[in-house]
Structures are given as structure tokens and as C-alpha cells.
Amino acid sequence: MTTQEWKFTAKDIATKPDLFMSGHRACAGCAPVTVLRLIMKATRGPTIVTQATGCMEIVGSIYPYTSWAVPWLHTAFENAAANASGIEAAIKIMRKKGKIKDEHIDVIALAGDGGTVDIGLQALSGAMERGHDFLFVLYDNEGYMNTGIQRSSSTPIGASTTTSPAGTVIPGKLEKKKPITEIMLAHEIEYVATATPYYWKDLITKVRKGLEVEGPAFLHVFAPCPRGWRSDPAKSMEYSKLSVETCVFPIWEAVNGKRQLSTPSKVISLAPQKKKPVKAYLEGQGRFRHLFTPQNSHILSEIQRTTDERWEKLLQKCASGAT
Amino acid sequence: MAMNGDEAVAYAVKQCDVDVVAAYPITPQTIIVEKFSEYVANGEVQTQYVCTESEHSAMTACLAAGATGARTFTASASAGLALMHEMLYVTSGSRVPVVMAIANRALSAPLNIHGDHSDSMAERDSGWIQLYAENAQEAYDSIIQAFKIGEDINVSLPVIVGIDGFTLSHTLERVDTLPDEVLRQFVGQRQYPLVVTHEGKTVPFKLDPANPMTMGPNALQNYYFEFKRQQEEGMKNAYKKIQDVNCEYAKLSGRSYGNGLIDPYKLDDAEIAIVVLGSTAGTLKVIVDQLRQEGIKAGVLRIRAFRPFPVDDIKNALKNVKVVAVMDKSMSPGGLGAAVFNEVRNALYDQSTRPIVVNYIFGLGGRDSSPRDLRKVFEDIIKIARTGQVEKTVNYLGLRE
Amino acid sequence: MSSKEKTWKEISIAGVPSKSSIGFLTGDWKTYMPVRDLEKCTLCLTCVMLCPEGAIAFLPEKNKIKIDLGFCKGCGICANECPTKAITMKMPEEEEE
Numbered sequence: 001m002t003t004q005e006w007k008f009t010a011k012d013i014a015t016k017p018d019l020f021m022s023g024h025r026a027c028a029g030c031a032p033v034t035v036l037r038l039i040m041k042a043t044r045g046p047t048i049v050t051q052a053t054g055c056m057e058i059v060g061s062i063y064p065y066t067s068w069a070v071p072w073l074h075t076a077f078e079n080a081a082a083n084a085s086g087i088e089a090a091i092k093i094m095r096k097k098g099k100i101k102d103e104h105i106d107v108i109a110l111a112g113d114g115g116t117v118d119i120g121l122q123a124l125s126g127a128m129e130r131g132h133d134f135l136f137v138l139y140d141n142e143g144y145m146n147t148g149i150q151r152s153s154s155t156p157i158g159a160s161t162t163t164s165p166a167g168t169v170i171p172g173k174l175e176k177k178k179p180i181t182e183i184m185l186a187h188e189i190e191y192v193a194t195a196t197p198y199y200w201k202d203l204i205t206k207v208r209k210g211l212e213v214e215g216p217a218f219l220h221v222f223a224p225c226p227r228g229w230r231s232d233p234a235k236s237m238e239y240s241k242l243s244v245e246t247c248v249f250p251i252w253e254a255v256n257g258k259r260q261l262s263t264p265s266k267v268i269s270l271a272p273q274k275k276k277p278v279k280a281y282l283e284g285q286g287r288f289r290h291l292f293t294p295q296n297s298h299i300l301s302e303i304q305r306t307t308d309e310r311w312e313k314l315l316q317k318c319a320s321g322a323t
Numbered sequence: 324m325a326m327n328g329d330e331a332v333a334y335a336v337k338q339c340d341v342d343v344v345a346a347y348p349i350t351p352q353t354i355i356v357e358k359f360s361e362y363v364a365n366g367e368v369q370t371q372y373v374c375t376e377s378e379h380s381a382m383t384a385c386l387a388a389g390a391t392g393a394r395t396f397t398a399s400a401s402a403g404l405a406l407m408h409e410m411l412y413v414t415s416g417s418r419v420p421v422v423m424a425i426a427n428r429a430l431s432a433p434l435n436i437h438g439d440h441s442d443s444m445a446e447r448d449s450g451w452i453q454l455y456a457e458n459a460q461e462a463y464d465s466i467i468q469a470f471k472i473g474e475d476i477n478v479s480l481p482v483i484v485g486i487d488g489f490t491l492s493h494t495l496e497r498v499d500t501l502p503d504e505v506l507r508q509f510v511g512q513r514q515y516p517l518v519v520t521h522e523g524k525t526v527p528f529k530l531d532p533a534n535p536m537t538m539g540p541n542a543l544q545n546y547y548f549e550f551k552r553q554q555e556e557g558m559k560n561a562y563k564k565i566q567d568v569n570c571e572y573a574k575l576s577g578r579s580y581g582n583g584l585i586d587p588y589k590l591d592d593a594e595i596a597i598v599v600l601g602s603t604a605g606t607l608k609v610i611v612d613q614l615r616q617e618g619i620k621a622g623v624l625r626i627r628a629f630r631p632f633p634v635d636d637i638k639n640a641l642k643n644v645k646v647v648a649v650m651d652k653s654m655s656p657g658g659l660g661a662a663v664f665n666e667v668r669n670a671l672y673d674q675s676t677r678p679i680v681v682n683y684i685f686g687l688g689g690r691d692s693s694p695r696d697l698r699k700v701f702e703d704i705i706k707i708a709r710t711g712q713v714e715k716t717v718n719y720l721g722l723r724e
Numbered sequence: 725m726s727s728k729e730k731t732w733k734e735i736s737i738a739g740v741p742s743k744s745s746i747g748f749l750t751g752d753w754k755t756y757m758p759v760r761d762l763e764k765c766t767l768c769l770t771c772v773m774l775c776p777e778g779a780i781a782f783l784p785e786k787n788k789i790k791i792d793l794g795f796c797k798g799c800g801i802c803a804n805e806c807p808t809k810a811i812t813m814k815m816p817e818e819e820e821e
Contacts, residue, residue: 010768010769010772010773011769011782011784013769013773014769014772014773014781014782015782015784018778020778021744021745021746021778022745022746022750022777022778022779022792022795023744023745023746023747023748023749023750023795024745024750024777025750026776027797028753028754028776028797028798028799029776029797029799029800029801030776030799031776033776033777034773034774034775034776034801037776037778038773046532046533047532048391048530048532050387057541058541060745061537061539061540061541061741062540062541062543063540063541063542063543063546063739063741064546064735064741064742064743065521065741065743065744065745065747065748066521066537066540066741066743066744066745067744067745068535068537069535069744070532070535071530071531071532071534071535071536071537071538072530072535072536072537072538073387073390073530073538073539074538074539074540075383075386075387075410075413075417075539076383076409076410076413078379079379079380079383079410082375082379082380082383082384082387083383083384083386083387084387085345085373085375085380085383085384085387086343086345086373086383086384086385086386086387086388086389086390086391086395087387087388087390087391087530089343089345089371089373089384089388089393090342090343090371090387090388090389090391090392090393090395091391092371093342093343093369093370093371093393094342094391094392094393096369097342097369099342099392099512100392100531101533105532122376122377122380123376123377123379123380123383125376126375126376126377126380129376130373130374130375197774198774198805200773200774226799232800233799233800233801234799234800234801234803234804234813235801235804236776236799236801237774237801237804237805238804238805416738416739417738418737418738479737516737517736518736518737518738518740519736519740519742520740520741520742521741521742521743521744522744523742528736528737528738528740536740536741537740537741538738538739538740539739540739540740540741542739545729546729546735546739548732549730549731549732549735550732550735550737550738550739552732553732553735553737553738556732
């Protein structure tokens with residue numbers, strides 16, 4: 001990675017044309033499309049994007065329209081990372097043979113939590129092990145939203161989804177959220193980071209850092225889905241902010257396994273009184289509504305406990321330098 | 324040179340300026356990937372070799388690399404091909420001309436690593452061109468031809484070259500190869516069909532930052548059908564292209580395989596005939612010669628191109644035949660006979676005079692059929708020719724009943 | 725959908741889209757529309773960054789914000805995030821009053 005940090009102002013970003021164009025079919029208040037817009041603001045030259053099936057793939061590519069101003073490939077659900085592997089291999093060899101212009105092309109793979117943490121995990125792991133030069137961005141809205149809000153392994157504990165509904169006997173999803181970044185760190189890749197669109201400057205910086213890595217990089221972006229979370233579309237960015245303030249989704253980056261908190265989370269580590277209780281994040285989201293009843297209050301405590309536990313663990317790792 | 328079918332395939336790939344090979348090992352294709360790995364490790368090829376973590380990813384990577392403009396190759400068999408199933412449709416629908424060698428092998432369960440055609444027969448609707456080789460020489464020749472056939476801009480379809488598992492993949496045969504420069508010129512550089520992008524430009528169909536385009540969109544009910552019809556047009560053009568390439572290649576090598584689509588043997592005056600795919604044809608031709616010496620007018624029709632299915636050529640080849648036995652190395656449980664039988668019978672149906680057609684399912688799970696077993700098929704159909712009576716339309720050759 | 729749909733011969737292979745989505749207006753999706761109080765706007769550009777539609781532009785030559793109602797779906801994120809509350813969501817009829 002370059003040692004020189006890319007300096008930019010809001011005006012620089014605002015005046016860069018959107019390479020993910022308006023006119024897409026995302027729901028009003030969708031945070032993942034904001035994530036796509038911001039990712040494309042961070043590009044630095046020729047770029048090819050490949051995407052897994054999902055909300056973000058569909059909304060920008062309904063024939064005969066496309067929202068993508070860059071070369072873009074979609075093939076199937078579980079193989080964004082394998083697509084990227086093929087594209088990267090082709091570019092490498094064709095440059096060498098003089099079949100295409102000898103210039104670097106950035107390859108970005110995009111997938112939702114379904115296409116990354118569940119069905120996409122195999123291809124992702126394979127691509128990371130093989131060391132292809134690409135950036136994989138996970139836009140995590142905590143469910144299979146495109147097909148109707150079904151649970152994924154990234155759905156947090158207690159959430160009501162259509163395949164883990166809050167019923168009279170079972171109160172929503174009982175399993176914890178799969179820690180995908182831990183899995184990525186275990187692959188010993190150069191750059192793993194988390195981000196969320198409210199902190200757009202941080203997100204854009206991290207995308208650029210990921211692109212600068214010569215090899216695989218992974219960025220986990222937390223992006224609220226008002227439709228799936230049954231939350232107010234106007235508050236999608238507010239929830240993005242709350243996820244960090246409550247430490248439900250801390251933001252950090254790890255260069256060669258060494259973690260460092262990013263400013264919004266660092267602020268909380270230095271002033272723990274600023275840490276908000278998870279309730280502040282959960283209330284207002286219809287998917288957690290059932291937790292605010294006496295018989296489910298133990299789940300609320302469980303959520304607070306596991307959030308605190310993961311936060312403490314993260315702080316320890318940042319301090320000790322252990323992955 | 325003495326090579327087995329797998330080695331012949333790897334050698335052909337080596338000579339065809341392939342850009343990306345993404346593959347996963349599975350018996351009996353392993354020798355292809357192993358041999359190719361040696362070429363890569365010794366710097367004998369200029370190819371980016373990707374050892375993917377599954378066949379599904381192998382096909383994906385080939386498709387994506389092909390979409391980026393690269394010439395790509397992969398190989399698989401049986402369960403690996405089945406695992407790629409979804410991606411086969413995506414590849415043909417995306418009109419990317421990947422070439423794939425299939426060392427035809429039985430599908431589980433029970434697990435069986437030996438040769439039969441159930442793996443590629445299960446993919447007959449996937450939109451891939453399918454060629455079947457009779458011997459290792461043809462395996463070599465067909466791989467080379469496959470690049471030229473698939474990459475033709477009016478075809479733009481991926482190609483499967485099937486070689487019988489173990490019988491061809493692992494058996495040493497004599498293979499005459501052509502010099503590198505000759506083949507390099509024959510396959511040439513990959514050409515791209517033109518498309519109109521959202522920028523209003525008409526440009527070569529590939530991922531290129533200079534001419535951005537979107538590949539793999541969502542086509543709703545109002546457009547999906549039209550894209551499928553386009554694929555059919557590619558197949559129609561492949562019908563001619565396979566024949567043209569067979570001719571062109573014959574000029575270089577002195578070898579041709581019938582007209583490229585079918586390989587008829589002593590059918591002009593044949594009363595009875597067996598229709599078959601792959602290496603079994605070799606043994607059948609020997610038996611035909613024996614029968615001819617006994618005064619029996621027998622013939623063999625080897626179908627080389629199963630997709631596109633050469634309807635007119637088959638009708639023409641069998642026009643004087645009274646009884647046809649179609650031999651299938653696969654099954655379709657619950658159906659009336661197996662795949663090749665159904666397609667051949669269907670092709671002959673519309674004629675006012677048509678032969679009696681019966682089915683012999685054989686060789687499943689690599690069960691060997693001896694010349695004696697195969698001769699029995701001819702004897703059965705001679706009997707049908709004499710009596711006009713069909714005992715059983717669908718028969719199992721070599722099954723213990 | 726305005727133009728007549730094309731035959732299989734008239735379209736490019738493999739589904740390559742022939743139109744940019746900026747030709748597909750989504751503004752009619754909205755119920756509420758953003759209304760700006762220009763005096764309160766500090767040009768922090770937060771709304772430009774966070775708009776899911778990319779419907780808010782910063783025009784440097786005029787040093788001002790412009791909202792493209794042709795794409796705005798009325799989600800209200802801009803109003804919710806504006807630090808000076810320079811944007812409020814109103815029903816179109818309300819605004820006309």
C-alpha cells in the first residue's frame with residue numbers, strides 16, 4: 001500500500017461524476033446504494049466491477065437499462081470472488097501478451113451478506129488464498145433482502161426475518177452474527193476493514209486503501225435496509241451512525257493483521273461514557289420490536305452482553321497487536 | 324507421439340495460445356490438469372493458471388476471464404460437471420466461448436469413477452456445443468477445432484469435447500501432432516462480436532474500461548425469451564461452422580471426421596445400423612467389417628456433434644436402413660429410452676418411410692462391452708429386420724437380469 | 725416504457741443493456757419532497773454524499789446545491805441528516821401553499 005494518504009475534500013468527491021448512476025430501482029432510503037455511490041467515488045483509474053446476485057445487482061441492471069458507467073459483470077449468486085479471480089487473471093495475462101493496453105485495472109467485487117458470508121464464502125475464501133489483486137466489498141444489510149428479507153448468517157441475534165420470524169415459541173433468530181472479518185483476518189490478507197456510509201469520508205478512504213493493496217483486500221460495510229429492518233427510510237444513515245455509537249458495528253482497519261480503530265470508534269474507546277446502550281439502536285427497528293416485551297427482555301440483555309464482549313475483545317486486540 | 328486422451332487434450336491446449344485455464348481436478352480428467360501444470364511450471368505456456376477451489380468457481384473464473392476477452396479452457400467430469408451445472412447455462416447465455424474437455428464419467432450415487440455419458444447428457448439443454456471423440460487423436464484435433472468453432476462471432480457459444488473416461492482419457496494411443504506455428508495460425512487471435520452499449524457505441528463484446536458495458540443483467544419477462552432465441556441462432560451457425568472447420572483442419576492435418584457432424588461407416592447400402600457416440604464406435608466398425616464378410620449389410624453411424632444435433636445428416640445417413648439400434652451410455656429413468664435414442668428417433672419421425680428404432684443402454688458405470696456383446700446387438704436387429712417384430716424397444720446390454 | 729419492444733434480431737447478444745439509467749426517472753416514486761431553506765445551508769455537502777439516488781448535486785460554479793426531483797424518491801435522509809435542518813420533507817401540495 002502507498003504510504004501517502006489520499007487527501008480529498010467533500011467538494012472533490014461531490015464534483016466527481018457518479019459512476020453508479022441515478023435512475024436505479026432501489027427502495028427509497030436504501031443505504032446500500034449510497035455505499036455503491038461512495039465506493040465508485042473512490043476509484044482511481046480504469047476499474048471493472050463484478051457483482052453477486054442481490055439487491056444491488058438487480059437495481060442497477062434491469063435490461064435495457066444499466067446504472068453502471070464502468071465495465072460490469074454479473075454471473076451468479078455465490079461467485080463474485082470467482083468472477084474477480086477470472087477477470088484479474090485475464091487482465092494479467094493479456095497485458096503480458098500485449099493483447100490489451102499495459103495499464104493497471106482495479107477489480108472490485110461486490111456482494112451482499114448472503115453472497116459473501118453464506119453461499120459466497122467458498123469462492124471468497126478460495127480467491128483470498130490464491131491472492132488475486134482485487135478488493136472485495138461486502139455490503140451487509142443483515143439478510144437476504146432481495147428475495148424477501150430471509151435470514152442470513154449475518155443476521156444478528158434476535159432479529160425477526162421471514163425465515164426466522166418472531167413467533168410465539170421462537171423469538172426471532174437465535175444464532176449469533178457470523179464474524180466474517182475474523183474469517184478474513186485468518187486468511188492473512190494485507191487489508192481488512194469495516195466501514196459504514198454515515199461516515200462517508202472514512203468509507204471512501206478505506207475503499208481507496210483497499211484498491212491500493214497489491215493483492216486481496218476485504219471491506220465489510222454495514223448498510224441499513226429500511227424495508228428489511230422495518231425502519232424509517234429517512235433514518236437509514238442515522239442507524240448507520242448508531243451502529244457505531246452503540247458498538248454494535250465498530251469501525252476499524254487491520255493492515256497485515258494489526259488492528260486500529262477508526263476515528264468514530266476510537267472516540268468511544270477514549271470516552272466510554274459516549275457509548276450508547278444497544279437499545280438506542282434497536283428501538284425503532286420493526287425487526288427487533290418483539291424484544292421489547294417482558295418475556296424477551298433476556299434477549300435484549302444477551303445482545304448488550306455480546307456487543308460489549310465483542311467490543312472489549314476488539315479493544316484488546318487493537319492494544320496488543322494480535323490478530 | 325504416444326499419449327493418452329488426457330495428455331492429448333493438454334497438449335492441444337498448450338498449442339492454442341490459451342490465456343486463462345481455471346480448473347479443479349476430478350478423476351478421470353486429472354491428467355489434463357496435471358500435465359498442464361507441468362507446462363506452466365516449466366514456462367512452456369503463456370497462460371494464467373488458476374487452481375480454483377471448486378468446479379463451480381472454475382467455470383465462473385473461465386466465464387469471467389472470457390468476458391474480459393481472454394481465451395479460456397477448463398476440464399471436468401461427472402460430479403464436477405454437475406456442480407458447474409448452473410454456470411454452464413450462465414456461460415452459454417453470456418455467449419462466452421469457453422472450451423471444456425469432459426472425461427465422461429458416471430454420476431453418483433453410488434459413487435463410480437468410470438466412464439459413461441451421464442455427465443454430459445445431463446447438460447444437453449445447457450446451450451453448449453457438444454462434440455464426442457472416438458480416439459485420442461480426435462480428442463487432440465477436436466480441442467483445437469473447438470476454439471475456432473466457439474469463437475466464431477456468429478456462433479459465440481462454449482464447447483464441450485467429450486472423451487470417454489478411462490477408455491480414452493487413460494489409454495495410450497498414437498497421436499500425430501501439428502507444429503506450434505501451424506496451429507497458432509489456425510486458431511488465430513480471438514475475435515469478438517459487436518454489441519451496442521448504453522453509451523450508444525458499437526464495440527467489441529468484452530469488459531474494457533475504454534468501452535464500458537454491463538454483462539449479465541436482469542432480463543424480465545419482456546426480454547428473456549429473445550435472448551434465448553439468439554442462442555439458438557448461434558447453434559444454427561455452429562451447424563455450418565463445425566463442418567467448415569472440419570474441412571479447413573483436414574487441409575492442415577490430412578484428418579477429417581466424416582463431415583464434422585457425423586462419422587458414417589459403411590451406411591450407403593446398410594440394412595441395419597447402430598448409432599453411437601464416442602469410442603465404442605471404434606469396436607463397432609471392426610464388427611461391421613466381420614459382419615460384412617459374412618454377407619450382412621451392417622453399418623455404424625457415429626454422431627460426433629450431439630449439439631447442435633445434425634438432424635438432416637442423420638436422416639440422410641440412415642435413409643436406406645431398415646432397423647437402427649441406438650446405443651446410449653446413459654439413462655433417463657422413467658423415460659422411454661435414453662437421450663440419444665430419443666433424439667435420433669425424433670429426427671426420423673417426420674419421414675413417410677422410417678426405420679424401426681430400438682434402444683440399447685449399455686456401459687453404465689464403466690461396464691465394459693466385449694465385441695461379443697456388441698455383436699449381439701447387431702444380431703438382435705438383424706432378427707427384427709427379418710421378422711418385423713420388436714420384442715423390447717428399450718434393452719440393457721450387459722446387465723445381469 | 726415508451727418505445728416498442730425489440731425483436732431478437734434487433735438487440736445485442738447476451739443482454740448487453742443499451743440505455744443508461746439516467747433515462748429512467750424515479751421521481752414519481754416520492755410522496756414527500758425535500759424543501760430547502762437556503763439561508764440555513766452551510767454547504768457541508770452531507771446531503772450530496774448520503775443521497776441514495778445521487779439526486780443532490782453540488783454546482784461549484786454557482787456554489788450551490790441542486791436537488792434533482794426527477795430522481796428524488798422522497799426518502800428523507802437528506803432532511804434527517806442535515807446538521808442545520810436546512811431541508812424539510814413536505815407533501816407537494818403543502819409546498820404549493
